[in-house]
Amino acid sequence: xxxxxxxxxxxxxxxxxxxQSQIQSLEILSMGGDDLREAVYREVQENPALVITKDGAGGxxxxxxxxxxxxxxxxxxxxxxxxxxxxxxxxxxxxxxRLPLQDYLLSQLHxxxxxxxxxxxxxxxxxxxxxxGFHILAPASLLSKEKPGEDExxxxxxxxxxxxxxxxxxxxxxxxxxxxxxxxxxPEAPRLALFLLDGHFDFLNPPSVPSIRRKVxxxxxxxxxxxxxxxxxxxxxxxxxxxxxxxxxxxIRTLDPFPARDYGTSQTRYVTPDxxxxxxxxxxxxxxxxxxxxxxxxxxxxxxxxxxxxxxxSVAISPSFEHYTGTKDAAVVSEGIRKAKNFIRALEDRQDTxxxxxxxxxxxxxxxxxxGPGKLLPFTHKDLASVLGVHESTVSRxxxxxxxxxxxxxxxxxxxxxxxxxxEEGGASRDMVKAEIQKILRxxxxxxxxSDQKISDMLSQRxxxxxxxxxxxxxxxx
Numbered sequence: 357x358x359x360x361x362x363x364x365x366x367x368x369x370x371x372x373x374x375x376q377s378q379i380q381s382l383e384i385l386s387m388g389g390d391d392l393r394e395a396v397y398r399e400v401q402e403n404p405a406l407v408i409t410k411d412g413a414g415g416x417x418x419x420x421x422x423x424x425x426x427x428x429x430x431x432x433x434x435x436x437x438x439x440x441x442x443x444x445x446x447x448x449x450x451x452x453x454r455l456p457l458q459d460y461l462l463s464q465l466h467x468x469x470x471x472x473x474x475x476x477x478x479x480x481x482x483x484x485x486x487x488x489g490f491h492i493l494a495p496a497s498l499l500s501k502e503k504p505g506e507d508e509x510x511x512x513x514x515x516x517x518x519x520x521x522x523x524x525x526x527x528x529x530x531x532x533x534x535x536x537x538x539x540x541x542x543p544e545a546p547r548l549a550l551f552l553l554d555g556h557f558d559f560l561n562p563p564s565v566p567s568i569r570r571k572v573x574x575x576x577x578x579x580x581x582x583x584x585x586x587x588x589x590x591x592x593x594x595x596x597x598x599x600x601x602x603x604x605x606x607x608i609r610t611l612d613p614f615p616a617r618d619y620g621t622s623q624t625r626y627v628t629p630d631x632x633x634x635x636x637x638x639x640x641x642x643x644x645x646x647x648x649x650x651x652x653x654x655x656x657x658x659x660x661x662x663x664x665x666x667x668x669x670s671v672a673i674s675p676s677f678e679h680y681t682g683t684k685d686a687a688v689v690s691e692g693i694r695k696a697k698n699f700i701r702a703l704e705d706r707q708d709t710x711x712x713x714x715x716x717x718x719x720x721x722x723x724x725x726x727x728g729p730g731k732l733l734p735f736t737h738k739d740l741a742s743v744l745g746v747h748e749s750t751v752s753r754x755x756x757x758x759x760x761x762x763x764x765x766x767x768x769x770x771x772x773x774x775x776x777x778x779x780e781e782g783g784a785s786r787d788m789v790k791a792e793i794q795k796i797l798r799x800x801x802x803x804x805x806x807s808d809q810k811i812s813d814m815l816s817q818r819x820x821x822x823x824x825x826x827x828x829x830x831x832x833x834x
Contacts, residue, residue: 376698377698377701377702379467380698380699380702381701381702381705381706382466382467382750382753383395383463383466383467384702384703384705384706385705385706385709385710385750385753385754386462386463386466386467386753386756386757387463387706387757388630388756388757388758388759389628389629389630389664389667389668389758390628391459391757392668392703392706393667393668393669396408396668396669396671396703397669398455399671399699400671403692403695403696403699404674404677404692405673405674405677405689405692405693405695405696406671406672406673406674406692406695406696406699406700407671407672407673407674408669408670408671409670409671409672410669410670411669411670455619456619457485457487457489457526457616457619458482458483458485460522460619461482461485461518461521461526462479462482464521464522465478465479465482465517465518465521466753466756468517469749470749471505472737472752473503473504473505473506473510474510474513474514475752476503476506477498477499477506477510477511477514478514478517478518480498481495481498481514481515481518481527482518482527484498485526485527485616487616488614488615488616488617489523489525489526489527489528489534489614489615489616490526490528490529490530490531490534491527491528491529495511495515496508496511498511499511515527519537520541523612523615523616523618523619524537524538524541524615525537525538525611525612525615526615526616531613531614532553532557534612534613534614534615535553535557535608535611535613536550536553536554538611538612538615539553539607539608539611542607544607545607546600546603546604546607547591547594548572548594548595548596548600548601548603548604549603549604549605549607549608551572551591551594552568552572552604552608553608556571556572556575559571559572559575560605560608563605565598565601565602565605566598568601568604568605569596569597569598569601572596572601573596576591576594576596628664628667628759629664629759629760629761629766630663630664630667630710630758630759630760630769631661631662631663631664631710631711631714631758631759631760631761631769632661632662632664632760632761632762633659633660633661633714633718633725633760633761633762633763634659634660634662634762634763635657635658635659635660635725635726635763636651636658636659636660637658638653638658643658647711647712647715647716648711648712650662650663650711650714650715651715652715652718652719652722654718654719654722655722655723655726657722657725657726659718659722659725661711661714661715661718662711663707663710663711665707668703668707671696671699671700671703672700673693673696673697673700677689677692677693709744709746709750709754710754710758712744713740713744713751713754713755714760714769716740716743716744717735717740717760717769717772720733720735720739720772721733721735721772724764724772725762725763725764728764729764729791730788730790730791730794731788731791732772732774732788733774733788734774734775735772735773735774736773736774736775737751737752737755737773738751740773754769755768755769755770755773756770760772789815789820789822789826789830790830792815792818792820793811793815793827793830796811796814796815797811808824808825808827808828809824809827811827812824812826812827815827
């Protein structure tokens with residue numbers, strides 16, 4: 357008998373795991389003003405150690421009542437008071453304040469390490485879900501043939517990823533597929549349950565143990581006699597006695613046919629600025645650049661960048677809550693204060709990153725803020741990340757769902773990130789090329805219609821190397 361040989365090998369690898377506070381910081385960074393406002397109120401409701409001290413939309417508020425509050429009539433423990441406050445809040449809430457499904461899924465998607473192409477596909481998949489969590493349009497129709505990397509393989513990867521987010525079973529075509537997705541994520545799923553959900557859903561009608569058993573046995577018997585037919589190896593030698601059917605049926609009943617039922621629906625929201633940019637007078641040159649105060653000096657101009665702080669409620673740790681220190685609820689107090697400090701720190705980090713990032717955008721794109729559209733220079737997430745000293749994905753989250761107000765109007769922060777188009781000078785932005793095309797069209801307006809190739813040739817003479825297909829695309833976009 358041959359002697360078995362075993363070997364051991366040691367290897368070292370570095371794996372960076374994000375803590376809960378880091379995940380929370382990234383989620384908050386990804387939020388726009390409206391979402392962040394809701395998140396602040398939700399956090400205050402869940403954590404009595406946190407209070408809103410000022411709300412630009414509603415003045416000064418105080419959402420936590422300590423023991424000195426005259427409306428308090430009970431001397432119960434802190435944990436009991438917390439539960440009482442939550443119950444009272446539930447009684448007073450008439451509107452549907454459930455977290456929208458899309459918002460909840462996006463908050464999970466945005467903390468994953470995905471490429472920009474994958475993130476775009478994931479966001480479109482989530483935006484394509486109805487109130488039940490199922491597809492509205494066929495997922496394949498969400499792909500853009502013009503974008504490299506957007507193919508069936510990437511689509512399937514992102515669908516599987518979104519299906520695995522909480523709540524599991526969303527991003528499916530129907531209830532049958534959703535139940536199968538949920539079952540596959542459960543290691544204790546009976547093999548017979550997976551069989552019934554994988555293309556044999558009709559065997560469950562009616563949900564009678566003898567009926568289901570008879571249908572499954574008949575199917576397996578017929579499959580074994582068909583010429584050329586090959587049974588899936590996963591179902592070979594599968595036991596189908598009454599006990600197995602009962603277990604499978606009981607397991608299937610634990611799955612949720614409508615995984616999105618506990619979540620609200622996103623409502624129409626009006627876009628509000630997260631940042632403002634204004635030009636300052638500096639006749640004597642005494643103003644110095646200071647990103648910490650939002651001051652940008654570039655091209656002989658001085659710009660003031662400021663956050664729309666009034667839209668985000670100010671929060672602090674409740675003084676009344678700290679009075680409980682040393683009581684039997686000390687552990688609850690300590691945990692509440694710790695979470696409150698982490699949340700406040702995450703808000704501060706979000707505002708600091710957003711302000712510094714916006715200042716750098718204004719500095720790079722000062723020609724736009726001075727002269728308007730058509731003046732954007734090439735600038736990518738990677739460029740800004742290298743300046744700020746953060747990961748490229750952090751910049752992507754910072755730019756997500758944020759808007760900046762300037763003298764030229766309201767623009768999404770993502771508008772100012774543009775890739776380069778080849779020129780003799782080394783690179784121009786898509787914005788500049790589109791502006792040049794508009795100049796050509798205005799100049800020859802009323803004459804014979806210019807072909808895309810002719811415009812491409814004219815751009816080449818002006819130093820822009822742009823293919824005919826790209827000209828056609830830019831003309832269609834206006």
